[in-house]
Amino acid sequence: MEYFWPLFIISLNKMKQPGQFLRSLLSLPFIAFLLFINTPPASAQQVRGTIKGRVLTTENKPAENVSIALKGTKYGTLTDDNGYFIFKAAAGNYTLVVSLVGTTSQEKIIEVTAGQTIVVVPDFTINITANALNEVNIKASNRVNKFKRSKSEDVAKMPLNNLENPQSYTTVSKELLTEQGSFSADDAIKNAAGITKLWQATSRVGDGGAYFTLRGFTVQTSLRNGMTGNVATTIDAANLEKLEIIKGPSGTLYGSSLISYGGLINRVTKKPFETSAGEISYSFGSYGLNRVSADYNTPLDSGKKALLRINTAYNNINSFQDNGYSKNFAFDPSFSYQVNDRLKLSFEAEINHVVGTTPVIYFFNTTMADLGVSRADQLNLDYKRSYQSNDIINASSNVNFFAQADYKISDQWRSQTNISTTNSSGGGPQTYFYLLPGNDNLSRNVWELNGNTNSLQVQQNFIGDFKIGTLRNRLVVGLDFMNDRSNIKYIDPNHGSDNFDIINLNGPIANYDHFNRTKVDSLFQNVPSTTSYNRYSNYNYSAYASDVLNITDNLLAMASLRVDHFNTKSVDNPTTGEASVSFSQTTLSPKFGLVYQVIKDKVSVFGNYMNGFSNPGYNLAYDAATDKNVSRLFKSEQANQWEGGVKLDVFNGKLSSTISYYDISVKNKIRSDADHPNASVQDGTQKSRGFEAEVIANPVSGFNIIAGYSHNYSIMEKSSDYDNGRRPQTAGPVNSANFWLSYTITAGDVKGLGLGFGGNYASDNRILDNSYNGVFTLPSYTVLNTGVFYNKEKYRLALNVNNLTDKKYYTGYTTVNPQVLRQVIASLTYKF
Structure with a gap:
């Protein structure tokens, strides 16, 4: 971390206007540097073992964002979109704890050997439905990469991971809006590349919602969970789970009435889940x-x-x-x-x-x-x-x-x-x-x-x-x-x-x-x-x-x-x-x-x-x-x-x-x-x-x-x-x-x-x-x-x-x- 601050100060000293500061932040070398500032030399690393496994729901679906930890230690991670987890820990005997808000924690005794991989079998199963899992994060702790969403059911009108989808789209999460003190779907737009606000909402009947430009074409926030959902005012974010900015002319799956040639804006709403x-x-x-x-x-x-x-x-x-x-x-x-x-x-x-x-x-x-x-x-x-x-x-x-x-x-x-x-x-x-x-x-x-x-x-x-x-x-x-x-x-x-x-x-x-x-x-x-x-x-x-x-x-x-x-x-x-x-x-x-x-x-x-x-x-x-x-x-x-x-x-x-x-x-x-x-x-x-x-x-x-x-x-x-x-x-x-x-x-x-x-x-x-x-x-x-x-x-x-x-x-x-x-x-x- 000590190498980070000199570079940061140098960037500030060279800044002649705020726009230059933004561009320096977005430079690939800067991002790459940030990713590795906490990586010590290989010779200094302790040889550790690797722990791998998977967590499923009672519907036999992948359970994402489930907490995986070794009791009494700092070692742990969260499951990915497919329910898998992998992390490293020093050699020793541990109690592996699998937990999620609203469910009963599960434990398993494991032994970690330096330089070797232990695969935890059988898969863990948590007593919660896949739908409830998507929403239970209302009380969940921070994610590893808490602003990332890697899957969508609306972009391609089928469940599809981002890496499998041959189309660009951006997802803005409710956690990001909360952290920024933003209260409307209109404000969420500022977190996506390629789209900017042209005209704030006027509440004019018919087309009083805010106008944006996306890839050079005007667009409004007219879709809700992939369906028509026009709101001719500022759109409150109280019910917003995430906002999807789906880029490019998407007439094949969405027609022509609700979108533009630049793309579309889709509001994904919060859903009920099984706990109070x-x-x-x-x-x-x-x-x-x-x-x-x-x-x-x-x-x-x-x-x-x-x-x-x-x-x-x-x-x-x-x-x-x-x-x-x-x-x-x-x-x-x-x-x-x-x-x-x-x-x-x-x-x-x-x-x-x-x-x-x-x-x-x-x-x-x-x-x-x-x-x-x-x-x-x-x-x-x-x-x-x-x-x-x-x-x-x-x-x-x-x-x-x-x-x-x-x-x-x-x-x-x-x-x-x-x-x-x-x-x-x-x-x-x-x-x-x-x-x-x-x-x-x-x-x-x-x-x-x-x-x-x-x-x-x-x-x-x-x-x-x-x-x-x-x-x-x-x-x-x-x-x-x-x-x-x-x-x-x-x-x-x-x-x-x-x-x-x-x-x-x-x-x-x-x-x-x-x-x-x-x-x-x-x-x-x-x-x-x-x-x-x-x-x-x-x-x-x-x-x-x-x-x-x-x-x-x-x-x-x-x-x-x-x-x-x-x-x-x-x-x-x-x-x-x-x-x-x-x-x-x-x-x-x-x-x-x-x-x-x-x-x-x-x-x-x-x-x-x-x-x-x-x-x-x-x-x-x-x-x-x-x-x-x-x-x-x-x-x-x-x-x-x-x-x-x-x-x-x-x-x-x-x-x-x-x-x-x-x-x-x-x-x-x-x-x-x-x-x-x-x-x-x-x-x-x-x-x-x-x-x-x-x-x-x-x-x-x-x-x-x-x-x-x-x-x-x-x-x-x-x-x-x-x-x-x-x-x-x-x-x-x-x-x-x-x-x-x-x-x-x-x-x-x-x-x-x-x-x-x-x-x-x-x-x-x-x-x-x-x-x-x-x-x-x-x-x-x-x-x-x-x-x-x-x-x-x-x-x-x-x-x-x-x-x-x-x-x-x-x-x-x-x-x-x-x-x-x-x-x-x-x-x-x-x-x-």
Whole structure:
């Protein structure tokens, strides 16, 4: 350890800006150095023996994260994803203890011989189901590599280890969010490479959730356990087990309605388990933060077949600016019933209600030449002013329900029937602002939205794990039905470009407080308004199949195909009295992948071809026969990705990493027809390619690292004249990075005391880049966060400081959105 600090000091001394510090932390030599700082010379090591074995559940499934220790010593480890354990100890006679929270410990006398390996047989069996095992960690002690998750059931719609999957994805665990003092799924995104936030949640009915850019394409958090789960507000993390950022165009398994060409964001929720446990937390801090959350689990019968878990939270916080607030209530119950040894039924609800003001968002009503500045830090705005009253509020509600029937057909096959319904509703006035020419005036604006969106998804999967001859097949065959409906009304006062009013930003603003609810209501009553609607009813009927074939123990191939039939119904527009045009479109979406494990279960190289698609519908196109523009059904837009990389899970799970390069090409994009006004052609193309690297490491006991870096190159290759050859305005920063370092004392009187430190870097982001408006840039930023915590069996105390340096920075989605300044949060948790 003594060699670590000089290098650390040298890195700090050379740091000219925080971004350089992040890049130094993410350098491979630095990570490699961290991994080996605790390794003494070979001559100094005592010759030890090796202990190996396996732990299974009562369902004969691998038991992961089970504690294995030699009683009265420091020797021990945790089981891996397949239930195996291996560690070294000095020669001698010991008592091997196998323990897991909520189960009875098991012991076995063993003898360790120097230089030899002892295999503990028979396998240990713990009296807990595999499902309960996944969730019992609510009271479990720290993992060896506590932020790592090596398996997913949703990414490939079948249980598959990361090293077996020829696709890149990132998993963010609830333990990491707890340590960082983060309370929303939106905040979890900062821990993944290749994705950054563009636009914070507005609670606008329909699409009021936060927007992100992933591999150069916009995406929202619209999936829950692999099914539709839209929430049009900030998504509370009270019920979040982990967040999966699944990268690349994934239309083959997920269709087109809920994802983007860059990938998708999937929320994996907490599930009931077989023991009684829970925790209650209270957090308070800057900007009037007050938060209460609870997580309670209990069996409802003596046989532990009926299980209930309730997660709930109430969050109240003011803006960092002079006005603005948000009050959020989340209630997420889940219930499961084990009907028999083959059939399990699960039911979940997600109820969310938000009331508050609209976050400050600046739009452009000017060209950059007329504005006079080209960067957000040059704007004549007061960072700490909201320019609106505290009483212009809107409300948004989400009521989502989920049901699953999991039936074991045989030892090789199971059936999984999933049903998901979502309802997003809300209304009220929402504010927005226009930047005007000259950079001295600001237009304050308001419109009103009312309505709802609904979705129903029914999915039937048959999942198999079987052999044909000597070849292992893991196959999912699925049928999918989805219906999306929208009925939203927009009311926009006809008050010219100023809408409400225009204020001068120089000096005192006499009418600053005039932008309030009373005057807004008067505006709607006394000024003619334009009413418009967003109404649709879309249906998707799909079938898909995906097979992972073990050609050898080390070589795996994935082949997948989806048939997707999209149908949109004709819907009346109350304003125009006209009906929309209905149409149908059928699309094929393939996916292929190869994985070769250079070292079995440790190092794999992978490559994939993946496809995504969308249905653009009818557009005006020039018809040479009639010399007129006619309405024409355009074919499906297509995105195709080639990706290759390396995945690691080495040093007994202490180092996990994914390094990849991707190339995404989009074709059949609609662009304006330069030769015929108001007409479109469908020959546009777009390119997005880049490099991503992620590391999750546990170099020494108690010390955990997460780090990521992304570089993205995006360009409109063949597009309309105004943006042809330019970076898309929603592609986000070219370079981004993230890291989090965490150290917890694992022994002694202050065991459980820990410290975390990390941050995020983003390079300059061109949110406007076209020949008409010009170029406008959000400056690069580095935001640092830290936290100290004390975690014991019955309680947890924590103090977090976010945006440690009080950095002023912006995100944007062709907009300018000021972000939160320094925030201090204290948290107290009682566990029972």
